[in-house]
Amino acid sequence: MPPGQPKWRRRSEARPGEIIAAALAVFSEKGFAAARLDDIAARAGVSKGALYLYFETKQDLFRAVVRETIAPNLATVAAFVGQSPLPFGDLIRLVFARIAEVITEGRLGAVAKMVIGESRNFPELAKVWHEDVVSVMLGAMSGAVAAAQARGEVRPGDPQLYVFSLAGPLLLGVLWREVFVPVGVKPIDLKALLAQHAEVVLQGMLVEAGEGRA
Amino acid sequence: MPPGQPKWRRRSEARPGEIIAAALAVFSEKGFAAARLDDIAARAGVSKGALYLYFETKQDLFRAVVRETIAPNLATVAAFVGQSPLPFGDLIRLVFARIAEVITEGRLGAVAKMVIGESRNFPELAKVWHEDVVSVMLGAMSGAVAAAQARGEVRPGDPQLYVFSLAGPLLLGVLWREVFVPVGVKPIDLKALLAQHAEVVLQGMLVEAGEGRA
Amino acid sequence: MPPGQPKWRRRSEARPGEIIAAALAVFSEKGFAAARLDDIAARAGVSKGALYLYFETKQDLFRAVVRETIAPNLATVAAFVGQSPLPFGDLIRLVFARIAEVITEGRLGAVAKMVIGESRNFPELAKVWHEDVVSVMLGAMSGAVAAAQARGEVRPGDPQLYVFSLAGPLLLGVLWREVFVPVGVKPIDLKALLAQHAEVVLQGMLVEAGEGRA
């Protein structure tokens, strides 16, 4: 090793991210209360004390994990939904495809599970999750539904409930993967589910081709 | 404690049930790890030590709570689904109505939330829940779908996925109530949701009146 | 069964003895603190509450166990030693034989082990054990030694220390059986040990045939 070269590079900027990643892993495996800071520190490759340089308390770290994971993915989708001029059916198929990707690749499922499990202990997180994830998507989607209804594409009915009809199986698929697959249950083919589900619900929602004219 | 008052009464028959009820309340509020046996005992009106007369460990008690709450409600519904000669649409409407009742009145939602939150720490419970609740209902329902397909009532398609389409919003509604309502979010009107959802999905699943002839 | 005959005879007189026997077994297996009254009660075939009809506390029961086991055996031996007109060597051989029996058959070893292990927690028992067992035997034996010295049979020397020389291997043999045999160590042949030991020590203690005249 050449003299003058530091033995290790200081990467304090990267640290919080590494810690959050480790914490996400441990929290989503054990739940908040059963997760040990020792484990998180070990997984992040830092000392236990170092956690406290970046996060005030365990709860703080948990909050950071949740906040960190939800923001980026959804906002873009919601924005896209709000502006898209596509026919409703195409929009849904597109959104489903995109969401399937986000879910399959990301840790959104794990975080959802955590938020559900700890919702009573961390009401603020349930609130944040609702405001930042659910409410945003719900607003965008029900807006799209209402717009489609206005255009005569979608039948009358409560737009929100339509969105729940669309989104429910998504949640089911996500939690199935988090809860049942680890204990040996056969996974749901999320793509197939969404494909069939889209067609079924769209069939039920869309004004039929000849219907408007009749 | 006033003299003359007995320190405790002997009521061994009722105790386990009272304890389980108290435990369900506390567990579903705090999650497994954060729940304190002190609280459960206090809520059940017994001493901490008394818990150990009926349950070996905290985990045991948790298991008992989950097992106790799942069995009774679902089996009957599943049996009914399996034997009913009703047209598929009517069957679904009936089942949805019944399930809405069970969910609204019972503690199934709270238990579901617990199972989801603690699934990694209690894989056995996830398994039991899957076998005793999910698998039973899923089997009965997809059987009904397949039968309806055989009768020409329902369009082709994977029966399981059809069931997920039907059931997803149910789960969404249940968890919404458990997770979001306690933090001030407006409740979903479960009945309205199921009513609209049933019509939407049935519209998408059922062979149309004239379709068969075409 | 003839009518009028009670189904079981009440044997309250026998109870304390049965309890003590059970307690001896459990105490000598676990030590005082680790012994559970549940186990003792179960072994005695009575309820836990019944123990308190006969003994005030756990300590009381322990004391009873120790007292019960020591008294009967030793007193007779001591009395015999004090009065015997036998030559010293014959006396020792006789006493050793008798003690070997008592030890092999009785629970003296187990009690000794308990008294040793719990001596700090039950100083009174150490005291009782010393007064009722050790002191009595020591007095009788050293008296016999002194008498034999007076008769010219035994060489000069501290009679007490002579008794320790005689008794030490006995203790060793007893504890060996209690401590090492249960973990798989080869037992000591107590009879052979005492036989050889008697000859060795007597050889060292007794005035030789021609010695007195010299």
Added chain:
Amino acid sequence: MPPGQPKWRRRSEARPGEIIAAALAVFSEKGFAAARLDDIAARAGVSKGALYLYFETKQDLFRAVVRETIAPNLATVAAFVGQSPLPFGDLIRLVFARIAEVITEGRLGAVAKMVIGESRNFPELAKVWHEDVVSVMLGAMSGAVAAAQARGEVRPGDPQLYVFSLAGPLLLGVLWREVFVPVGVKPIDLKALLAQHAEVVLQGMLVEAGEGRA
């Protein structure tokens, strides 16, 4: 606590030893089960939690105490016995003198008492004690006896039993000190006991001066 005083000092090198010393004191006073970690921690001047930095469980600590105390003293004695070319009588007198010192100064007696008292609860310790202490010494000593017999110094007879004859009073003296002295019984003068005992037994074991020739 006065401000400016550090709440604790970092002394990881010395800690385990201090804890073991404290634990030996408390265990030998109370026995394993009745000893409280609170007391051990207080005596060691550390917090209860600190114990768990060095020992996994209470049992672990107990094992460490026993193991720590036995090894150093005996091995050297045994080695010495095995190689010494001294006449048997001189060897015994030397060994007795050395053992008297070790016993008087060290905590061997306390540990022996603990091992005896807890032998059923910690069979492994009885085994370790046998293997590391008893077996080693027994082997060395009976080897020396056999060698002396081969040289014509010692009379025929089972060498092991000879060793028991020699060692028994030693054990008696040690336990007397541990068990009886604390309750007010007059101590045995260990040196005097060993001195007289050595002469008595040697007299019984050694071939007499003129005996060989006769």
Added chain:
DNA sequence: TATGAATGAGAATTCATTCAT
């Protein structure tokens, strides 16, 4: 007498948090 459900004071153990280094 006898039972065994119920109690409640402890005890071991864990772990978030602090702080000397």
Added chain:
DNA sequence: CATGAATGAATTCTCATTCAT
């Protein structure tokens, strides 16, 4: 910044003892 030894409050679980039956 970073470490990790040390703390101590909190929590589960045990068990001698009591007491309604």
